[in-house]
Amino acid sequence: MTSAVVTVPGAMRAGLGPARVGLAEAAQRVGDLLAGMPEPGSRSPAQRAEAAAAHAGARALRVRFMAAHADEVYDELTDARANHLRLAELVEAAARSFPGLVPSAAQLAAERSRAQADKEGHEIDQGIFLRAILSSGQAGPHLMNAMLRPTARALRLLPEFVRTGRLEMEAVRLERRDGVARLTMCRDDCLNAEDERQVDDMETAVDLALLDPAVRVGLVRGGQMSHPRFRGRRVFSAGINLKKLSAGGISLVDFLLRRELGYLHKLMRGIHQEDPERWHSPFVEKPWVAAVDTFAIGGGTQMLLVFDHVLAASDAYFSLPAAKEGIIPGVANLRLPRVVGARLSRQVILSGRRIWAKEPEARLLADEVVEPEELDAAVERSLERLTGDAVVANRRMLNRAEESPDEFRGYLAEFALQQALRIYGADVIDKVGRFGGSAT
Structure with missing residues (x-):
């Protein structure tokens, strides 16, 4: 043969x-x-x-x-x-x-x-x-811009959201209040473990926040959980839903790649709109704040690397258990070394080191660490600081300096194949099979 x-x-x-x-x-x-x-x-x-x-x-x-x-x-x-x-x-x-x-x-x-x-x-x-x-160099940038366009679902929901300032989806609640788009991840039964439903809802919510002219800044936070181990507590994210991966419900295109080229890239670059009135830039972007309660595991920590300001409760922790799961932690291999340095990145990604918010190294991942009861007030202060007129222009230049579109595209090109190979690796199938009965 x-x-x-x-x-x-x-x-x-x-x-x-x-x-x-x-x-x-x-x-x-x-x-x-x-x-x-x-x-x-x-x-x-x-x-x-x-x-x-x-x-x-x-x-x-x-x-x-x-x-x-x-x-x-x-x-x-x-x-x-x-x-x-x-x-x-x-x-x-x-x-x-x-x-x-x-x-x-x-x-x-x-x-x-x-x-x-x-x-x-x-x-x-x-x-x-x-x-x-x-x-x-021709097709790649065109595809990236296609993925930065607002989704058809978001465009359909936009008039109602602009009118009411509220949207309830299965995985995300979106509320506009005082110029802030508040995105609450609400998969309370599985600790906000990500699957294709959550990726779709997150991209819809990010699109709406960026499209709504009344929104000046966005906030992403986890909601209160009904999961027995964390009932009543806020949780940021447990990362990829390993139960769904074991069952065959995590796809390369609709989850692993859409997540990176869709809502995460939009958090960083904004949405792409070809409008003659926007002659100065085809991108609509806004600053974003993340607030971490309890933990940001795997994809949760990956998310933090594209935010403008990150707060964490002092009892929270961060981790990227790629070695445990056997897969590649999204774009963290590109972004994390810039944020925390090469040696700590290898400890986190290759050895599974967990970083607690009270450790000195956590200040490389979070701008502010406060006691849990003080987190709400600290979040509101950070949102107010990011409403200045020059914030958007400066974040745009910072993002371009830290990660050019071509650098990101080159990484994603290789990631597309390497992650496809990993999710079919015998070691990954064995490991996620053991997670099959767990929440994440």
């Missing part, structure tokens, strides 16, 4: 038409082989080895195909960049127009019905595709 797959690499260097045909034929041969096997979780060791070899051969072709034709592919999918497709729309369009390049809708639907341990791993092909697109 492998030799049959690798007989067409010359086509990858030919024009787009022959390369497209060669890739589709190779992918079909792999598909035919897999169709004759049991489901992934029921294969014998020999069958698993044969399937892995077939996947490897086809993926090598995809890498060569995208290295040669990434810009041509992207231009075809976006009508020469006239259309701004979000990540999910882009991979769907690629599946229709370039058979065998990324998984089809039917393949993805089958994968979604399986636990992570029983999947074929087709999302790795999406990682190959998106790494090439994001690496391109």
